[in-house]
Amino acid sequence: MKLLLHACCCPCTLEPLRLLLEEGHDIAIAYMNSNIHPAEEYEHRRAVLLDFAREQGLEVIEGVYDPQAWSRAAGVFGTDPDQRPDRCRACYRLRLEEACAYAAANGFEGVATTLTVSPYQYTETIREELERACEPHGLAAVFRDYREQYPEATRRSKAMGMYRQNYCGCVFSKIEAAEEREARKAERAAAKAAKEAAEAPARAAAEAARQKKRAEKQAYANKRAAQRAALKAYKQAHHDDAACCEKGNKAE
Ligand code: SF4
Known part of the structure; x- marks a missing residue:
């Protein structure tokens, strides 16, 4: 049918337009x-939409x-x-x-809208308002719920470098x-702080274990050093005794 597609912005237009063209409108x-x-x-937003529509040959x-x-x-x-x-x-x-x-x-037979692409809109209200607006003019309300197309619309518009x-x-x-x-930023910060607080005892225990291991290693190294020093002293003393005896023997 001859269809007028109400477009809220260009990124939201991509997928409804593709699907409605596939339907043959x-x-x-x-x-x-x-x-x-x-x-x-x-x-x-208008300029972005106009550029895109020009490329597609659409009015x-x-x-x-x-x-x-x-x-x-x-x-x-209000707010x-x-x-x-x-308000919406x-x-x-x-x-x-x-x-x-x-x-x-202007001789159109039906009206559709891209408003339902966004999962943040009131989809059923959009349906009601589209039907309400079409009815007195005898127009077909070509309502489609496009929320499933939101990720693809996001992907395509990003890939096209679209505003x-x-x-x-x-x-x-x-x-x-x-x-x-x-609010989302504050929530993420709070979640990060809570995670860090929850992990603090485990981190402290791991640090204590590392310190204990380091202390044990150091104690072992000290012990070995003491053993080596004792052995060296013993050898030195033994060597001095032997030298003394040898000297004594020669003197006799
Ligand atoms: S749909 Fe709602 S939030 Fe969006 S522009 Fe209209 S009043 Fe504002």
């Missing part, structure tokens, strides 16, 4: 992501970059972790509604991702 890509903050990041339709619309729709939920599912739902809705409106107005962002897109996700990285 006639595909154009929609870059409609007002969630991305800051504008430089939005442009960077990219760009939406209106409207961060304020995103703030009104999704940003209002409260309990509100994150609602509103974010999916804004972008997928934009993609579906464009698809309906890979380290946060989802919005200003809050940037803060959350940085906090999560810090």
Whole structure:
């Protein structure tokens, strides 16, 4: 079918595009992501996607970059972790509604999205929002769960030297991702310290055993040295006695 593929970024586009082309669809890509903050990041991801699409001979339709619309729709939920599912739902809705409106107005038959590549997204919510956005336009919601393709998407994008962002897109996700990285770093440091503490008695025992062995070796060496010195002294004394006797004999 004539399919509009909503793409959140280029690395996440690789595998869905490959699989949807294999299914035989006639595909154009929609870059409609007002969630991305800051504008430089939005442009960077777009440029990477445009380069790739040009190489593939694919058309990219760009939406209106409207961060304020995103703030009104999704940003209002803020950073409260309990509100994150609602925030992400509103974010999916804004972008997928934009993609579906464009698809309906331009003769597309269905809409798909690359959002499900990431295992960090709410996959079922994406399904619901894609179906919800397609339904009033009579478009087919070409939903696929691409989470299994995440490792391959990672591998391919790295192999291609492609820019890979380290946060989802919005200003809050940037803060959350940085906090999560810090938390993981602190966890690794704590685990390392705990491991070292757990291994300390064994290390101390091994060191004590080494010192004991060294002391035994030294004691043995001292003993042997004393024996050699005693033997040498004995030999010397014996030699002196023999020389004295010999001298005495000659004198007689
Ligand atoms: S974390 Fe990602 S999906 Fe959720 S609101 Fe932010 S940009 Fe949108």
